[in-house]
Amino acid sequence: MLKSDVQLDTLGYFCPMPIIMTSKKIKELTLGQVLEVVSDDEGIKKDMPAWCQTTGHEMVGLEEETKDDSRIYKAFVKKSK
Amino acid sequence: MGPTKLEPATMLAELQESKPDRVTIVVLSGDFDRVMAAFIIATGAAAMGMQVTMFFTFWGLNVIRREGATSGAKDLLRRMFGFLNKGGAGRLPLSRFHFLGLGTCMMKQVMRQNRMPGIAELRETAQDLGVKFIACTTTMGMMGVTKDTLIEGVDQLAGVSTYLAEARQGSVNLFI
Numbered sequence: 014m015l016k017s018d019v020q021l022d023t024l025g026y027f028c029p030m031p032i033i034m035t036s037k038k039i040k041e042l043t044l045g046q047v048l049e050v051v052s053d054d055e056g057i058k059k060d061m062p063a064w065c066q067t068t069g070h071e072m073v074g075l076e077e078e079t080k081d082d083s084r085i086y087k088a089f090v091k092k093s094k
Numbered sequence: 095m096g097p098t099k100l101e102p103a104t105m106l107a108e109l110q111e112s113k114p115d116r117v118t119i120v121v122l123s124g125d126f127d128r129v130m131a132a133f134i135i136a137t138g139a140a141a142m143g144m145q146v147t148m149f150f151t152f153w154g155l156n157v158i159r160r161e162g163a164t165s166g167a168k169d170l171l172r173r174m175f176g177f178l179n180k181g182g183a184g185r186l187p188l189s190r191f192h193f194l195g196l197g198t199c200m201m202k203q204v205m206r207q208n209r210m211p212g213i214a215e216l217r218e219t220a221q222d223l224g225v226k227f228i229a230c231t232t233t234m235g236m237m238g239v240t241k242d243t244l245i246e247g248v249d250q251l252a253g254v255s256t257y258l259a260e261a262r263q264g265s266v267n268l269f270i
Contacts, residue, residue: 036141
């Protein structure tokens with residue numbers, strides 16, 4: 014289980030909304046804090062690492078779980094700049 | 095005062111440091127689906143910290159015209175054309191299955207049910223994220239579109255040289 018400081022719920026939103034919401038939310042964090050982005054869009058598995066690579070934040074990890082017959086993805090992003 | 099002299103190596107490093115990735119998108123189409131793709135790429139790129147410019151031309155100009163705007167031209171032909179080609183993000187037809195508006199209406203309903211943003215919302219998000227909008231003056235002149243019938247926040251009215259000046263700096267240049 015990874016730990017986070019702030020959680021961001023993007024359930025029900027499709028691309029590009031989770032990424033846009035993440036890019037706005039990360040501004041509220043202080044350096045070194047971890048943002049947990051919760052999404053049910055499978056694209057986030059690839060999109061979040063790509064976003065981190067481009068923006069210079071650190072992708073700490075990704076967790077998957079099944080909740081009420083749907084897959085939930087939790088991406089952990091550490092504010093690094 | 096002249097520019098500060100820098101060692102070539104430092105200069106290059108500084109340039110690379112300060113230069114964000116640039117994306118330009120020419121929006122020629124006024125089709126709902128194509129414009130949606132253009133905005134998804136634009137907002138996604140802006141969220142990734144890239145500098146994005148959208149250049150709206152021909153049918154694409156309708157996207158940044160006010161809802162229901164007609165032609166401000168004096169001559170009959172252009173006025174007639176303006177009546178048939180009203181502006182507004184809410185009026186864009188699907189490129190396929192438009193079915194006199196029924197198909198597009200159903201598509202919008204499906205999108206709403208799935209909490210997907212529409213064209214107007216995507217456009218607003220793009221503006222929030224600092225995406226630059228340029229309106230093509232040639233199309234404006236040809237269609238009799240005046241500046242006051244464009245939406246708020248159009249950054250520039252310009253032509254092909256402005257686009258090319260931006261595009262030659264861009265690492266991603268799209269034509270939609």
